[in-house]
Amino acid sequence: MARGSAGESVLHKHLRVLESFDSMRPFLNLSEIADAAGLAPSTAHRLVGELEREGLLERMPDRSYRLGIRLWEFASRTPGALGLRELARPWLSAVHARVRQHAQLGVLAGRDVLFIERMSTRDAVVNATLIGGRIPLPLSSSGLVLLAHADPALVDDVIAHGWPHHTAETIRGGTALRERLARVRADGFAVAAGQIHLESRGIAVPVMGPHGGVYAAMGVVIPNDGSTPLPSIELLRMAAVGITRDLATAYLPDSGRDGPTPEHGLQPLLSMSRRSLEYFEAHPADVAAHHGHGEWAGAV
Numbered sequence: 001m002a003r004g005s006a007g008e009s010v011l012h013k014h015l016r017v018l019e020s021f022d023s024m025r026p027f028l029n030l031s032e033i034a035d036a037a038g039l040a041p042s043t044a045h046r047l048v049g050e051l052e053r054e055g056l057l058e059r060m061p062d063r064s065y066r067l068g069i070r071l072w073e074f075a076s077r078t079p080g081a082l083g084l085r086e087l088a089r090p091w092l093s094a095v096h097a098r099v100r101q102h103a104q105l106g107v108l109a110g111r112d113v114l115f116i117e118r119m120s121t122r123d124a125v126v127n128a129t130l131i132g133g134r135i136p137l138p139l140s141s142s143g144l145v146l147l148a149h150a151d152p153a154l155v156d157d158v159i160a161h162g163w164p165h166h167t168a169e170t171i172r173g174g175t176a177l178r179e180r181l182a183r184v185r186a187d188g189f190a191v192a193a194g195q196i197h198l199e200s201r202g203i204a205v206p207v208m209g210p211h212g213g214v215y216a217a218m219g220v221v222i223p224n225d226g227s228t229p230l231p232s233i234e235l236l237r238m239a240a241v242g243i244t245r246d247l248a249t250a251y252l253p254d255s256g257r258d259g260p261t262p263e264h265g266l267q268p269l270l271s272m273s274r275r276s277l278e279y280f281e282a283h284p285a286d287v288a289a290h291h292g293h294g295e296w297a298g299a300v
Contacts, residue, residue: 017047027064085117087246091239102127102221106142113143126197127221136163138171141202142217144190148181149214169194189233193224203229205236210248
């Protein structure tokens with residue numbers, strides 16, 4: 001991999017450009033990209049041009065840039081976050097229909113929780129999350145669930161780097177965080193009341209993966225009114241069990257076992273009609289075309 005004079009790979013510099021964009025700043029001009037990425041304007045100009053040519057950035061009429069649709073295209077092929085999102089959506093929808101506030105799904109992303117799905121009502125309480133947005137792990141119930149079951153080295157790293165304090169209820173200091181994480185592991189759920197906004201309370205449970213271990217966190221954000229969290233916890237636990245079961249179906253081994261080969265691939269991960277699935281199975285070239293691997297043969 002090519003590296004610059006300071007030892008940083010060219011790929012890493014490209015990633016710095018892409019990471020300049022976030023949910024609150026989806027459009028940036030070249031100067032803003034250079035500042036956010038910590039790059040010289042000439043370097044930013046070159047990298048942005050390369051990313052634009054590959055479709056990873058798109059230039060707008062006002063000469064600002066946004067993340068390119070090709071990034072979504074790549075992401076849609078993975079059975080990771082987007083596959084999980086697809087599997088979890090019916091269960092998350094069922095939770096949301098009961099709480100009528102916010103229901104969300106988060107995964108571990110460094111020292112943050114990355115929210116890959118959220119459902120909300122217009123009159124719900126304040127929720128600081130956005131789809132595709134991040135929150136430091138100690139601040140949210142989903143983050144506490146993920147951190148409680150993470151490698152101890154990550155806990156040390158989070159404590160070393162610290163986190164913002166939004167209210168008097170925000171966890172403060174490494175000792176308090178370690179005590180809270182131990183309680184989350186013992187209880188099997190996390191409650192974060194007023195840690196980001198005093199009127200809101202987050203409740204989350206772990207979603208177990210097909211091979212054991214915590215795969216994601218499923219949570220709700222509801223009014224911080226002092227009511228018991230137990231109904232929300234039980235609701236989330238039932239939904240998490242359903243997601244775990246669907247994950248196990250989707251990620252069965254492909255071979256090496258006695259008996260018929262289990263279905264694996266499109267069917268467990270995608271919501272589509274049976275007839276549509278049968279069409280794609282009968283026309284694999286069209287699947288490749290949909291993913292940029294050939295000419296589209298199924299246009300009508």
